[in-house]
Amino acid sequence: MKNKIVTVNNLSIQYKTTTAVQNLSFSIKEQEIYAIIGPNGAGKTSTVECIEGLRMPSSGKVSVLGVTPHLNRKRMYKQMGIQLQEADYPDKMKVKELCIYFSAFYDHPADWRLLLKQLDLQKRENTLIKKLSGGEKRKLSILLALLPKPKLLILDELTTGLDPEARRMMWQSLLNIRNAGTTILLVSHYLDEVEHLADRLLYLVDGHKQFEGTLEEFRQYAENQITPSERKHNLNLEQLYLLVSPKKGALLSEVMK
Amino acid sequence: MTKIYHTFMIEMKLYTRDFFSFFFTFAFPSLLLLLYGSIYGNEPTVYFDGYGTIDVSIPAYCAMIIGVTGLMAFPLTLAHYKEHQIYKRLDATPVGKGFVIWIQTAVNIIMTLLGFLLLFIVGKLAYDVEYEGELWAISIAILLSIAAIFSIGFLFTSIARDSKMTNLLCYLSYFLMLFLSGATMPKEMFSDTLLSISKFLPLTYVVDLLQGTFNGEALHEYNFEIGMLAGICLLCSLMGAIFYKRKNWA
Numbered sequence: 001m002k003n004k005i006v007t008v009n010n011l012s013i014q015y016k017t018t019t020a021v022q023n024l025s026f027s028i029k030e031q032e033i034y035a036i037i038g039p040n041g042a043g044k045t046s047t048v049e050c051i052e053g054l055r056m057p058s059s060g061k062v063s064v065l066g067v068t069p070h071l072n073r074k075r076m077y078k079q080m081g082i083q084l085q086e087a088d089y090p091d092k093m094k095v096k097e098l099c100i101y102f103s104a105f106y107d108h109p110a111d112w113r114l115l116l117k118q119l120d121l122q123k124r125e126n127t128l129i130k131k132l133s134g135g136e137k138r139k140l141s142i143l144l145a146l147l148p149k150p151k152l153l154i155l156d157e158l159t160t161g162l163d164p165e166a167r168r169m170m171w172q173s174l175l176n177i178r179n180a181g182t183t184i185l186l187v188s189h190y191l192d193e194v195e196h197l198a199d200r201l202l203y204l205v206d207g208h209k210q211f212e213g214t215l216e217e218f219r220q221y222a223e224n225q226i227t228p229s230e231r232k233h234n235l236n237l238e239q240l241y242l243l244v245s246p247k248k249g250a251l252l253s254e255v256m257k
Numbered sequence: 258m259t260k261i262y263h264t265f266m267i268e269m270k271l272y273t274r275d276f277f278s279f280f281f282t283f284a285f286p287s288l289l290l291l292l293y294g295s296i297y298g299n300e301p302t303v304y305f306d307g308y309g310t311i312d313v314s315i316p317a318y319c320a321m322i323i324g325v326t327g328l329m330a331f332p333l334t335l336a337h338y339k340e341h342q343i344y345k346r347l348d349a350t351p352v353g354k355g356f357v358i359w360i361q362t363a364v365n366i367i368m369t370l371l372g373f374l375l376l377f378i379v380g381k382l383a384y385d386v387e388y389e390g391e392l393w394a395i396s397i398a399i400l401l402s403i404a405a406i407f408s409i410g411f412l413f414t415s416i417a418r419d420s421k422m423t424n425l426l427c428y429l430s431y432f433l434m435l436f437l438s439g440a441t442m443p444k445e446m447f448s449d450t451l452l453s454i455s456k457f458l459p460l461t462y463v464v465d466l467l468q469g470t471f472n473g474e475a476l477h478e479y480n481f482e483i484g485m486l487a488g489i490c491l492l493c494s495l496m497g498a499i500f501y502k503r504k505n506w507a
Contacts, residue, residue: 052349077351087346090338092274097267104263105350144346 002029005152005183006051011060013046015206020046020208023060029232031176033184034059035194036192038204039245044187045085047204049154050080051185078106083141085187091130092224095121095140098129109147120166120174122182142170146177153177156187168235171196191238205246260352261360266476268357269458271334278330282372287379289441299384304445308472311384312334313443315376316467320402321440322372327406328413328431329367335414336423366403373399389473396472396477402463405486408493409459415500434460460487 006028013021028034028218036044049055050062051092053069053076062069065079089098099112102249116122123201124132132140136163158174159167160221174197178184193208194201201218203211211221215237223231230243299309335358338344344354350429350453380386388395410427417423435441436449438460447455455461462482469479476483 054345054349073348074351077349082346082349084342084346084349088340088341088343089346090271090341090343091265092271095268098477101267104260104352105352124484 002031004028005065006034006065006185007063008051009064010049011047011050011059011062012058013043013050013055014058016192019207021050022145024209025060025205026143026202026209026212029183031178031181032184032188032199033178035188035198035201036185036204037188037191037194037201037241038173038210038248041206042204043207044204045156045252048154048187048205052080052154054120065123078148079151081148082147083153083158087141089129089137091128093129094125095127095129095132096125098140099143099147102147104173106148110149110151112143112147115143115146120169130234135163135166138162139166139170150182152183152185153163154187158186158188159193163225167193189234191241197239203241210244212216230257260305260356264357264360265350265364267442269367272330272368275330278325278368278382281325281329282322282368283375286372286376288377290314290376291383294384297385300367305443306463309386311380312335312388312472313385313468315380315386316471317440317443318376318466318470319373319399319467320460320463321435322369322376323406323463324431324434325401326365326369326372327403327410328427328434329410330368330412331362332410332423332427332500333420334361335366336420339414340420349476350388362407364408364434369403369428370399381408390471391473394476395467397476398466400467401483401490403484405459405493406463408490408497412493412497412500415497434458439462439464459486462486466493 004027008027009025011021011024012019024043024047036047038044046055049062050057050067053071053073055065056070067076067225069076093101095116099116103109103112113122116125119142121136121139121143124136129137129140138159142155142158145155155174162170163252171193174184184197186194186197198215200212200214202209203218211218213221219237219240222244225244226240235243259356281354288356293314294311297310299311301307301309305313336359338354344357347354347357377386379428409430413430414423415425417426437447438453438458439447440460440463443462443463444452444455462485466479466482466486470476
């Protein structure tokens with residue numbers, strides 16, 4: 001029986017008059033790849049920010065690596081790697097300098113030169129960050145998330161901006177990282193990515209949990225929601241997801257093509 | 258110590274890569290000194306109570322440098338890091354954004370002092386300037402001036418909703434103070450109206466205090482200027498801290 005790395009119990013997140021997340025509970029086990037999916041505004045990033053300790057829950061309890069995130073952030077960040085959805089870096093800093101800058105924050109960081117090589121960024125070592133492409137910046141974010149040699153790696157919109165080859169290389173890297181013992185929490189809009197990587201997934205809509213389980217269980221869940229005629233098609237995960245989405249009507253013809 | 262060293266050194270490099278900050282901290286004051294020196298020389302004149310043009314210009318240009326770092330470089334760095342969510346990313350590390358903000362403050366203070374040093378070296382080599390002021394009195398005057406002007410920059414970043422607004426506040430206040438405080442043009446050239454306006458500008462008190470202490474006058478003769486600058490520092494730091502607490506860092 002694997003230990004639970006993240007436990008979320010009855011989490012609610014309120015922004016003034018809007019409820020972003022309501023009574024959400026789930027847990028993530030050691031060394032699994034756990035994906036959170038859902039449409040925009042479902043509460044994915046808010047949930048992840050509570051796990052990262054960057055946002056305080058309105059109510060409920062969150063435990064990460066045995067501590068309450070927003071109360072023990074500095075201790076937690078020594079074992080946690082984070083790639084934020086939108087964070088940028090100083091544009092006049094060079095890639096190498098950014099690596100040194102962030103490495104200095106950790107007692108025993110990973111070798112950033114090796115990571116640069118693994119992520120195919122070594123040729124950009126002396127390039128200013130403002131001259132990197134979107135995909136290269138994304139890779140750099142992932143490199144920084146790997147610096148603490150994390151027990152838990154949180155990736156929000158991992159492969160946005162990466163070309164198909166880079167995405168597949170990134171997937172393979174993530175599987176290697178997981179196999180080396182790291183637990184990965186993934187937030188993604190790309191269902192092919194989730195299908196390729198995730199062991200389990202959480203499906204959120206309007207801050208409510210719709211489903212939690214393995215990919216096979218999600219298929220069964222989705223097939224139970226759709227009509228027999230829709231079921232006849234050999235649907236992939238993305239098509240199933242679209243058919244159970246709140247906007248199903250608008251997407252139906254697109255899915256059946 | 259490693260984290261302080263690396264963060265400090267890289268933030269120093271970033272400062273030197275910003276053309277505006279670098280030019281107006283290091284090159285512009287020295288060029289202005291050489292320009293005015295070539296026109297007026299540094300002979301004692303009754304116009305400046307027996308001091309030469311360069312004697313009174315160096316402390317005034319020091320005030321100009323404090324204006325560049327405190328009203329431009331420092332607040333615009335804070336606004337850039339905030340708007341691009343760099344602080345949010347730094348907050349997700351064991352050191353947090355507070356550590357980096359302290360380093361950035363230290364870098365801007367050091368750059369201010371290096372700007373002064375360069376100005377003195379140019380003044381000494383070109384015009385053999387000498388000051389009678391006590392080192393401790395000059396140091397207190399410099400530190401208080403830095404604290405007051407930096408606190409204004411800090412307040413701007415805390416009240417402005419984005420970096421465009423911070424830019425606007427910083428540029429307006431910097432150029433207004435640059436020309437109307439005596440930092441570039443001596444106040445002796447001002448009309449009565451300009452003199453009245455200059456009394457409302459914090460940098461005016463910096464210029465007066467630095468010129469006085471550099472030329473050997475006792476600190477207690479500048480109690481009003483010291484009181485004004487200390488008051489500005491306290492008020493702006495307090496208000497800045499309150500607004501920052503309310504600010505959404507996400």
